[in-house]
Structure formats: structure tokens, C-alpha cells
Amino acid sequence: MQKMPKWADAVLIPLFSILLAFFFSGLVIWGIGKNPFEAIKVMVDGAFGSTNGLGYTLYYTTNFIFTGLSFAVASHTRLFNIGGEGQAMLGGLGVALVCLAVQWPHWTLALPAAMAMGALFGAAWAFIPAYLQAKRGSHIVITTIMFNFIAAALLGYLLTKVLKVPGAMAAETAKFPVGAHLPTFHEMLAPFGIDFNKNAPANVSFLVALFAAFVFWILMWKTRLGYQIRAFGNSETAAKYAGINPSRIVIIAMLISGGLAGLMAINNVMGEAERLIDNAVEGAGFIGIAVALMGRNHPVGIVLAALLFGFLYQGGAELSFWESIPRELVVVIQALVIMFTGALDNMVRIPLEKMFLFFSRKKEV
Amino acid sequence: MDYATILQILDSTVRLATPLLLTCLAGLFSERAGVVDIGLEGKLLAAAFMSGAAAAVTGSIWLGLLAGIAASMAFSMLHGLASITFKGDQLISGVALNFLAAGLTVVIGQSWFQLGGRTPPLTGNGRFEAWNLPFAEKLADVPFIGPLYYELISGHTALTYIAIACVPLSWWVLYRTRFGLRLRAVGENPSAVDTAGVSVVRMRYASLIIAGVLCGMAGTYLASLAAGFVKDMSAGRGYIALAALIFAKWRPWYALSATLLFGFLEAIGNRYQSISLGDFVIPVQFMQALPYILTVIILAGFVGKAIPPRAGGQPYVKER
Numbered sequence: 001m002q003k004m005p006k007w008a009d010a011v012l013i014p015l016f017s018i019l020l021a022f023f024f025s026g027l028v029i030w031g032i033g034k035n036p037f038e039a040i041k042v043m044v045d046g047a048f049g050s051t052n053g054l055g056y057t058l059y060y061t062t063n064f065i066f067t068g069l070s071f072a073v074a075s076h077t078r079l080f081n082i083g084g085e086g087q088a089m090l091g092g093l094g095v096a097l098v099c100l101a102v103q104w105p106h107w108t109l110a111l112p113a114a115m116a117m118g119a120l121f122g123a124a125w126a127f128i129p130a131y132l133q134a135k136r137g138s139h140i141v142i143t144t145i146m147f148n149f150i151a152a153a154l155l156g157y158l159l160t161k162v163l164k165v166p167g168a169m170a171a172e173t174a175k176f177p178v179g180a181h182l183p184t185f186h187e188m189l190a191p192f193g194i195d196f197n198k199n200a201p202a203n204v205s206f207l208v209a210l211f212a213a214f215v216f217w218i219l220m221w222k223t224r225l226g227y228q229i230r231a232f233g234n235s236e237t238a239a240k241y242a243g244i245n246p247s248r249i250v251i252i253a254m255l256i257s258g259g260l261a262g263l264m265a266i267n268n269v270m271g272e273a274e275r276l277i278d279n280a281v282e283g284a285g286f287i288g289i290a291v292a293l294m295g296r297n298h299p300v301g302i303v304l305a306a307l308l309f310g311f312l313y314q315g316g317a318e319l320s321f322w323e324s325i326p327r328e329l330v331v332v333i334q335a336l337v338i339m340f341t342g343a344l345d346n347m348v349r350i351p352l353e354k355m356f357l358f359f360s361r362k363k364e365v
Numbered sequence: 366m367d368y369a370t371i372l373q374i375l376d377s378t379v380r381l382a383t384p385l386l387l388t389c390l391a392g393l394f395s396e397r398a399g400v401v402d403i404g405l406e407g408k409l410l411a412a413a414f415m416s417g418a419a420a421a422v423t424g425s426i427w428l429g430l431l432a433g434i435a436a437s438m439a440f441s442m443l444h445g446l447a448s449i450t451f452k453g454d455q456l457i458s459g460v461a462l463n464f465l466a467a468g469l470t471v472v473i474g475q476s477w478f479q480l481g482g483r484t485p486p487l488t489g490n491g492r493f494e495a496w497n498l499p500f501a502e503k504l505a506d507v508p509f510i511g512p513l514y515y516e517l518i519s520g521h522t523a524l525t526y527i528a529i530a531c532v533p534l535s536w537w538v539l540y541r542t543r544f545g546l547r548l549r550a551v552g553e554n555p556s557a558v559d560t561a562g563v564s565v566v567r568m569r570y571a572s573l574i575i576a577g578v579l580c581g582m583a584g585t586y587l588a589s590l591a592a593g594f595v596k597d598m599s600a601g602r603g604y605i606a607l608a609a610l611i612f613a614k615w616r617p618w619y620a621l622s623a624t625l626l627f628g629f630l631e632a633i634g635n636r637y638q639s640i641s642l643g644d645f646v647i648p649v650q651f652m653q654a655l656p657y658i659l660t661v662i663i664l665a666g667f668v669g670k671a672i673p674p675r676a677g678g679q680p681y682v683k684e685r
Contacts, residue, residue, distance in 0.1 A: 028469070032476035080456050128661075138664035139673070141403070141456055142611060145604055146657040146664075153654035161648060289460060326475045326482065331468030335461045343447035343458035 004356040014294060014301070014341060016348045021336035028332055034325055046318025047311040053318070055185055055200020060284075061303075061310030062202070062267045065209040067288025068306050069216050070260035072297040076220065077253040078233045083129060083144025084261040085285025086151030087122040091262025092269040093155065094121030096163070096173050096276035104179030107204075111182065114266050115208070122262015123255040125151060130254030134247035140254075148285075159278055172277040182271045205267035212263065213299040219256075220299075229253050261285060290334050293342040309334070368509075372516045374632050379517065380590070381635075382628025383525045384409070384583040388606035389613065389620045390528075390535050391579035395441075397539065397615060398572030399552035399676040403459030404444055405580060406603025407466035412437040412584025414470040417484040417594030418477060420491040426589050429491070433588070434581030440466065441577030442570075449569050452680035463603070471596050482596040484588075493522035493589045524586045531579070535617040548572055552674035555681040565681045608660035615674060627656045 026036035047057045067084045074081035094117035104110035129143035159171040182203045185196045220226040232239040232249045240246060268280050287309055294308070295301025316330035340348070388405050395402040416433030420426045440462050447458035471482035478484055498519035505515040539545035550558045551568040559565050587602075588594050609627055613619035633640075634652035641647070 028472065032472060082456075082460065132661070132665050136664075136666045138661075138666065142607065143661055143664055145403075146608065146661050149601060149604065149657045150654045150661075153650040153657075156653075157648050157650035160650075286460075286464070289457075293457065324475075326471050328468040328471035328482070331464050332472055333468075335464035335468055338457060338464065339443075339447065339461035343453035343455075343461055344451055345453055346451040347453075 004353050008352065008356065010296060010298075010301075012352060013345070013348050014296060016352070017340040017345070018294065018337065020348070021333065021340045024336050025329075025333045029325065029329070032325070034323060039319055039323060039325065042319055042322050043311070043315025046322075047314040050197065051185075051195070052197035052200050053314055055197055055202040056317070057307075057310045057314040058185070058202040058206050059200070059267065059272065059310075060313040061306045062206045062209045062271075063264050063284040064287050064291045064306035064309045065213060065303055066260055066264035066267070067284050068291030068295060068302040069212060069288075069299065070257045070264075070285075071288040071292040072295070072299075072302060073216070073220075073229070073253055073260065074257040075292055075297050076229050076233045077249060078236075079133070079250065079253065079257075080141045081126070081144055081254065081257050082141055082289065083126060083147050083258075083285070084288045085281055085283065086144070086148035087125045087258040087261035088264045088268075088281045088285045089151045089155050090125040091118035091122035091265035092276050092280050093158070094118045094262060095265040095269045096176075099176040099180040099270060100173060103177050106179055107182050110180040111204070111208075111266065111270075114180070114270050115263060118262040118265040118269075119259035120262070122265075123259040125262070126254045126258025127251070130251045130258075133254075134250040152279075156278065159276065163276065170277075173275045176270065176274045180270060181274065182266070184271075201272040203267065203271035205271045208263075208266065210303065212260065213303050216260075217299045225252065261288070287334060290338045290341075294337060369512070372512055374629075374636060376516050376520075377632040377635065378625060378629040379521060379525060380628075381631045382624045383521075383528045384586045384590075384602055385606050385609055385624040385627055386528045386621060387524070387531065387579045387583035387586065388603055389609045389624050390531055390617065391576035391583070392607055392610045393535065393613075393615055393617065393620055394548070394572045394579070395576040396610065396677055397552045397674055398548050398569050399555060399674055399679065399681070400444070400448060400569050400573060401455045401459065401678040402444070402576060403456055403607070404440065404462035404603075405459075405576075405606055406599055406601065407459075407463035408437040408440045408577065408580035409584045409587065409603045409606075410463075410466040410470055410597070410599040411440050412581040413588045413598055414466075414474060414484070414584075414594045416581075416585035417487065417588035418474070420487050420588065421478075421485040421593065425490050426487065426493050426585070429487075429588065430582065430585045433585035434578050437581035437584060438574065438577035441573040441580070445570050445573045448680060449566055449573075452682065455678050455680070467597065470594070474594065474596075484594040486593045487589065488592070491589075492592055493524060493586070495520045495522055496526065522586070522589065524582055524589075527582065528586075529621070532617050532621045535620075539617065544571075549674075551681075552676055555676050559681070559683065569681075605656055608656055611660055611673075612663055614672070630655050 029036040029039050046053050048054055067088060070084050071081055095114045098113050098117040099110060125147060129140050129147055132138040132143055133140040163173045164171055165174045182205060185200060185202045186198045188204065189196045228244045228249055231242065232244055236246060264284060269276055273280060291302055291305040291309055294305035312330050312333055316327050319325045319329065320327045388409055392402050392405050412433035415436035416429035419432030420429030444458050444462055447453040448455040474482045474484060504511045539549060547558060547563050547568055551565055555565045587598055591598060605627055609620060609623040612623035630652060634649055
């Protein structure tokens with residue numbers, strides 16, 4: 001029996017969860033002696049009040065769309081890929097290698113190559129945990145956590161010993177050639193007479209991310225593979241009886257997941273830094289978890305949730321600047337969103353279901 | 366490498382293994398009861414912060430220990446609320462707790478002390494003192510055994526000895542008491558325990574309380590060792606403890622050896638920036654990554670299979 005209409009499940013529950021998360025975040029702000037409403041105002045102004053702020057918001061959003069989609073693919077298979085962070089790091093390595101290897105004449109050539117390498121490296125980093133899960137039954141959560149740390153150590157080594165520019169102080173690669181420069185929103189919108197701030201890092205990757213979300217929708221709901229992935233996630237035994245090979249699905253889903261996380265590198269490495277720096281991912285891999293949970297693993301939800309987190313990140317930076325509230329406040333909000341939309345789902349769901357049951361019974365009477 | 370150097374490395378091995386051991390045992394209790402605990406890292410960090418803050422304000426690390434345990438316990442209970450009471454996803458709850466600790470410690474720390482998320486430095490009674498065991502100084506001159514006793518066995522803080530004592534204690538509780546039998550059974554086959562008239566919910570909460578106390582001690586140890594709280598000071602130790610737990614195949618005595626091994630790797634990595642074997646140089650990053658690589662190998666089942674408790678990660682739903 002349907003306890004609750006579908007729209008309530010898709011919209012009402014996330015909405016209540018978010019409100020709870022924000023309510024507790026407000027309590028934290030109030031608890032450290034600041035005004036929560038003032039804080040919201042500073043954040044909104046900082047994230048949307050200028051094209052500079054907006055450019056940063058959309059830059060973060062781009063990262064989070066990729067990592068959110070990455071986590072969602074694995075989630076549809078009932079796999080908890082906590083390794084988006086490491087996969088995005090490796091994606092950065094792939095993008096950096098391909099950008100430095102060739103004197104790119106134009107970004108339209110460099111971007112597809114970078115996308116391919118970023119996705120390939122990210123997928124390769126996801127492959128080992130996927131293989132171990134599929135063939136040897138090693139729990140993917142633990143292996144992907146381990147692979148995050150191994151990735152950090154590997155990149156630390158490569159950046160200090162191998163890829164560093166000789167004689168330079170910073171542990172980073174050389175700057176990418178001019179031909180690998182991705183057009184920023186400033187450059188893209190200038191021909192249309194729109195003046196977008198020159199310093200904002202939002203770039204053409206944002207459109208790639210939106211396109212990736214669309215492809216994700218096609219893949220998941222319009223193809224045979226997507227059907228198999230969702231069937232496997234809903235019931236492993238049923239999928240097996242339907243002739244779906246479990247190891248194949250686990251490995252393919254994780255490769256797509258790792259590839260999407262790796263794709264993020266075209267934004268943060270190629271689009272913004274234009275060189276590979278240490279800790280380039282900055283936790284975006286983990287934010288993907290919150291984004292996918294909030295977006296209910298659906299591309300539309302993920303894009304909206306990524307925008308929300310983009311706003312929180314940019315707004316949080318402004319908050320630390322103007323209100324001297326540490327940036328880590330955003331981490332607290334992120335934690336509360338994960339807690340309420342993910343783990344405490346039933347706390348919101350059960351009362352709502354009861355309410356709907358109560359009203360539907362009343363109608364019958 | 367001379368004898369004194371070896372002793373120094375082993376001494377720092379014990380120092381570094383202590384918080385790992387306590388955290389690992391915390392994970393052991395909760396996972397043996399069927400509650401997967403990714404949130405160890407967060408509890409460790411929360412405990413380190415609260416103990417550091419309380420010790421800085423009161424000047425007593427023992428009061429700090431109480432505060433640390435209280436913080437860790439609060440996180441444990443939140444984990445219980447989400448994963449036991451509301452039958453939520455234990456992994457997601459754990460991840461949330463880790464972020465909550467990472468964020469709250471800095472936000473609150475900045476608001477209380479205005480030191481960029483640090484606590485004021487701990488001095489005097491604000492830190493644990495080293496305990497010199499009887500005759501340590503008198504025996505120090507005895508060849509071979511004297512330095513071993515003086516450097517390695519004596520001269521640690523109370524929590525190190527408590528941590529080591531916790532190993533046989535945990536073994537005894539888990540394998541020789543009725544409580545332990547029930548706890549292990551809840552992790553393997555909760556419905557059987559339920560049928561026998563024992564509350565699964567209560568057993569799982571009990572395991573999380575034990576885990577909270579142990580993590581609280583581990584966090585306090587970190588704050589005392591570093592003479593204060595620093596942002597992100599747990600530095601992945603919760604995850605290493607989780608790795609050690611798998612390495613130990615969820616058994617107390619193996620937990621001791623696994624955490625000593627990981628502590629040893631860290632001690633070597635701290636002492637030598639790079640190790641050269643002839644022409645080949647092992648970079649320091651490899652030493653840092655080694656515990657994780659070893660865990661993946663163990664998980665892959667190439668060297669002995671680590672089988673987790675069967676009901677781990679699943680919320681228990683009573684049949685109606």
C-alpha cells in the first residue's frame with residue numbers, strides 16, 4: 001500500500017530535512033553569539049550579489065555536480081563510494097599530464113582530451129576497489145577510504161619529487177600552455193554584451209557539468225545499462241534471476257562513478273588553477289555525498305543541491321571575511337545536511353507518513 | 366642503527382600506538398555489536414577538542430578527560446539515535462559525525478578562545494605526567510635490560526597503561542562474560558538474541574557507550590600529547606584505527622599487534638624522511654600510505670581473510 005504520494009516523498013521529505021539542518025545550523029551561529037539572519041544576508045549577498053560572487057558560486061557548483069553525480073551512480077547500485085575525493089585527485093593528475101604533454105593549439109581540442117584523461121584516471125582509481133568488491137567481497141567503503149589516503153600520498157610524492165618545476169618552491173606542476181586555457185564566463189559572455197567579472201573562476205566546465213547531468217539522466221532512466229544498475233540496486237537477488245551479472249554491474253557502476261569524479265578536474269585543475277596543486281580537490285569529493293543524498297540521486301535534484309552547496313561555500317567564505325565566523329561553519333552545515341537527509345531520514349519520514357495515512361483515512365470515511 | 370635508536374623508535378611506537386589502540390578497541394566493541402563505526406575519527410576529534418578546552422580552562426587534564434569522554438559519548442549517542450533508534454544508514458551517520466566534529470571544533474574553538482581554532486597550550490597538570498615504574502631509574506644502568514625497562518616500558522602516561530590493560534579486559538568481557546556473548550551475538554544474529562528475550566537496542570547502545578568512553582580517552586591522549594588542541598589534529602587516526610580493526614579481524618589481541626604495527630610504521634616515517642635501500646629510495650609518502658595499502662591487501666583476502674560481524678551495518682527491524 002502506498003503510504004504517501006510520490007511528490008511528498010521526492011519533495012516534502014528533503015525539504016523538511018533541509019529545514020531541520022538549517023534550523024540547527026542557525027542554532028550553532030546563535031550559540032557562538034552571532035545573528036543567524038545577519039549571517040544569511042551576508043551569505044546571500046556574497047554568493048549572488050555580484051558577478052564575482054556568482055562566478056565563484058557557479059565554480060563550486062560545477063565541482064559539486066560532478067562529485068554528486070559520481071556518488072549517485074554508485075548509490076543506485078547500493079554502493080557507498082566515499083572515494084570521490086581520491087578519484088577526483090587522480091582525475092586532476094590525468095588532466096595535468098595531458099595538458100602539459102602537448103602544446104595545445106586551442107581549448108576545443110584540449111578540453112575533450114582532458115575530459116578523457118581525467119575520467120580515465122578517476123575510473124582507474126575506482127577500478128581496484130570495485131574489482132575487490134565484486135570479486136573478493138572486500139567492503140567498498142573501507143577500500144575507497146583507504147584509496148583516498150593512498151591517492152593523497154601518491155600525489156604528495158609526485159608533486160614534490162616528480163612533477164615539480166625544478167628550482168621552484170611550491171609543490172605544484174608547471175602552468176598549463178595558453179592553448180589549454182578554458183574560456184571563463186567573462187570571456188564567454190562578453191560577445192553578448194554581458195559584463196561578467198573577470199576574476200571569477202566559473203568557466204565552460206559548468207556547461208559540461210550540466211550536460212553530464214543530462215547524460216546521467218539518459219543513462220539511468222533510458223538505457224538498458226541504467227535499468228540494470230537500478231534493478232541491481234533495488235534487489236540483488238532479483239537482478240541475478242533476471243540474468244544480470246552482479247560483478248559486471250558493480251564494476252561498471254564504479255567505473256562511471258570514478259570517471260565522473262575524475263571529470264571534476266577540468267573545472268578545478270584546468271579551469272581554475274591551470275596547474276596541478278596540492279589538495280586541489282578541497283573536499284569536493286565528500287560534498288558530493290551530501291549533494292547526492294539531498295538530490296535523492298536524481299540529476300535535477302543533484303544540480304539544485306550542488307547550487308545550494310556552491311552558495312554555502314561561497315557564502316561561507318564571505319562570512320569568514322565579514323563576520324569572522326570560521327569557514328568551517330559550512331562543514332557543520334554540510335554535516336547536518338548529511339545527517340538529516342541521509343541518516344535521520346526516518347525521523348522525518350515516519351511522522352509524515354502517519355500524517356498522510358491519517359488524512360487519507362479521513363477521506364475514506 | 367644502534368640499540369639506543371631502536372629503543373627510541375620503539376618508545377615512540379608505543380606513544381603513537383596508544384590512541385590507535387583505544388580507538389581500535391572502541392570500533393571493536395561497536396562493530397562486534399553490529400554497528401559500523403565510520404565516525405571514530407569524529408569522536409576522536411571531538412574528544413580531543415573538549416578535553417583540550419576543559420584542561421586549558423580548569424588546568425586539570427583529568428577534568429579534561431571527563432569532558433573528552435562526555436563529548437565522545439554525545440557523538441556516540443547521536444550515532445545511536447540515527448542508526449539504532451531511527452534505523453538510518455550507519456555509514457551515512459558516521460560520515461556526518463566526522464564532518465560535524467571537523468566543523469564544530471573549529472567554529473566553537475574560535476568562538477571560545479579566538480586562537481584560530483586552537484585551545485590555549487596545556488601546561489603542568491593540564492597534561493598527563495609520565496609514570497616512572499618502580500626501580501626504573503635504579504635499573505637504568507643495568508646493561509641491555511635496564512634501558513629497555515627505563516626507556517620503553519616505563520615512562521609513559523597513565524592512559525598508555527590503561528590502553529594496554531584494556532586489551533585483556535576487552536578479551537575477558539567479550540569472550541568470558543554473558544554480556545560479551547550477547548554483544549557478539551547481536552552483531553552476528555540479532556533476531557536470535559531478540560528471541561532469547563534480550564533487547565537488541567539496549568545491547569547496541571551499550572556497545573556505543575563503551576566505544577564512546579574509549580574514544581574519549583584516545584582523544585584526550587592526543588590533546589595531552591600535543592599540549593593542546595589543534596584543528597584537525599586527529600589527522601586520519603580514526604580511519605587508521607578502522608584499518609587496524611580490519612587488520613585485527615575484530616579481535617582484541619590482534620588489535621594490539623595491528624595498532625603497534627601501524628604505530629611503528631608512523632614512528633619510522635617520522636624519524637626518517639626517506640629510507641634508502643642501496644640505489645632505491647623509499648619516499649616518506651610511501652611509509653605514510655603503507656598502513657592503508659596493507660589494509661587493502663588484507664581486505665583483498667590474499668593474506669588471510671578478514672570476515673566482519675555478519676549483521677554489521679544493518680539496522681535491526683523486529684518482525685511484526
